[in-house]
Amino acid sequence: MKQVFSKYTRLLAAGFVLPMTACAQGDLDSAAIDNVFADFNAETPGCALGVVQSGQLVYGRGYGMANLEHGLPINTASIFRIGSVSKQFAAAVAALAAMEGYLDLEDPLQKWIPELPDYGEPLTLRHTLNHTSGLRDYITLMSLKGLRGDDFYTVDELIEVQALQEELNFTSGSEYLYSNSGYVLLTEAVARAVDKPFKDYAEEVLFRPLQMSHSHFHDDHNHIVALRADGYSPRGDRFRTNMTTLDMIGDGGVYTSIDDMVHWVTALEQDGIRSGLTPILETKGILNSGEEISYALGQSHGEHRGLATIGHGGSWVGFRADVLRFPSQSTSIVTLCNRSDAGPSGRAIQVADIVLAEHLAPLSEGPSLEAEDSRERAERSEVSDPNSYLGTYYSPELEVNYEFTNTDGSLVVHMGPNAESELQRISGDTLAAGSRTFRFSRDGGEVTGFELDAGRVVHLRFIRLN
Structure with a gap:
């Protein structure tokens, strides 16, 4: 092992100690x-x-x-x-x-x-x-797997999940x-x-x-x-x-x-x-x-x-x-x-x-919150036809199932035992639950799966099982 030794460490080795207070404090x-x-x-x-x-x-x-x-x-x-x-x-x-x-x-x-x-x-x-x-962010991946913030997992388990990711x-x-x-x-x-x-x-x-x-x-x-x-x-x-x-x-x-x-x-x-x-x-x-x-x-x-x-x-x-x-x-x-x-x-x-x-230069007036809020945002609406999306979907990259149910007329996704969210429509077969976006795909009119975007994880693939 080569030693890291520099002008700064030589000063420290010679007894130089950075002061905890200084005359400039006044x-x-x-x-x-x-x-x-x-x-x-x-x-x-x-x-x-x-x-x-x-x-x-x-x-x-x-x-x-x-x-x-x-x-x-x-x-x-x-x-x-x-x-x-x-x-x-x-x-x-x-x-x-x-x-x-x-x-x-x-x-x-x-x-x-x-x-x-x-x-x-x-x-x-x-x-x-x-x-x-x-690389997909592991904190987001573990959340999408259904783990809570206080759940324990190891670095080796993190690497295993990362290795399952089929794409970046x-x-x-x-x-x-x-x-x-x-x-x-x-x-x-x-x-x-x-x-x-x-x-x-x-x-x-x-x-x-x-x-x-x-x-x-x-x-x-x-x-x-x-x-x-x-x-x-x-x-x-x-x-x-x-x-x-x-x-x-x-x-x-x-x-x-x-x-x-x-x-x-x-x-x-x-x-x-x-x-x-x-x-x-x-x-x-x-x-x-x-x-x-x-x-x-x-x-x-x-x-x-x-x-x-x-x-x-x-x-x-x-x-x-x-x-x-x-x-x-x-x-x-x-x-x-x-x-x-x-x-x-x-x-x-x-x-x-x-x-x-x-x-410092004079304070400049930053963008107002009103200007920030005026950005165009996709409006969401109720999913009026939830039954076409119902069923179980599997992600080989997370090794988990998501269950979509009709709950009192609303489309709800169950992401493991600890999380469920109501979905709303952005447009067509693009739905959202909170900050997560679900882009459903069809074959012959039937829903076959979806891709999930969740901030620092995008294009996560799910296949419909039933």
Whole structure:
């Protein structure tokens, strides 16, 4: 194993420690910043905030409680699950494995995950990193199989379901569509290439060199995490714990703190992990057509009031997170929360407006909600002839049956024992239940099956059995 050793890790090894406060803190409008989080208190979960400028934590504070049962307040040492913010860490580890010669980001994914079908076109590790793979999202697939959000399944079972998929959402590289599957399969590919668990490799090449001593990929839900904040969701005027037993990592799964994230955003700013790594991570994806997309490797490029941004949000069970960097100002806003309604991205923008007020362009009036709502939408109507669709339909890609019944004159689809929805007509044989679209096909006038579109999964095939 080659060691990852850089200008940044040499500073750390020499005893350089990033300060937890800085003299610049007095220059910030702390009252205005605190007001952004004024709705969090000693009776609610909340967020931890870190404002990092030129390698210093110039403002760090906790708002609300890390644990309601034991009355533990949030602070900059509290450990949060950060959802999809984890993707930038997974991307960095994969890129380091490529720099170490274990794999190539242009390798076909099937080279390392041979269980997957050959879809006829190249599907590379880079495609998974840019969300241009076309892989159907496993979270959606498992939901379509009838699993509930708190049901348990393993990475091996996830791969089995992924291997059943007879086609991709689209030809790899032709479009952008967010897919958590790509990142889970990526981490499995890296683990097989380096011949050790991804969590251990990430500790060796990333977290330990950066002295992120309270950060890790959480691949065992029974693993005890000191200083961990519990995740919560509101229920009426109270809160309930909202955690997960799933052990997938890559798409999510990192636990970290504000104190540790100071090291991370500073290393990205200074290209201090391994020379040349930050440019790799920040290179935007390019479609087969040559079109450049805003998504890079686990990070997305954007703009706020005239300043370029790089960042990513995270959302999983009762946790929410956001990392928003302003490279030209050497400023990062890190917001880690343990309540599902926290809205960290909006709060990060508000903090940025305070911290960078002198550098931002004047506020421009965004599109109104009225303009948003005026977009043409397909009107839905009642399915007046439900009997032609009744029966059992089977999906070989999910290995499940969907049952369509006439319930009090309405067409209802039963998607496993835990879910049923009433269908409405969009047009002809195109029906919808919530956000799911069912496109039925006929032969000689008889319905023979349908294709299902459900956001991050499209063209899922069902065959009529009776």
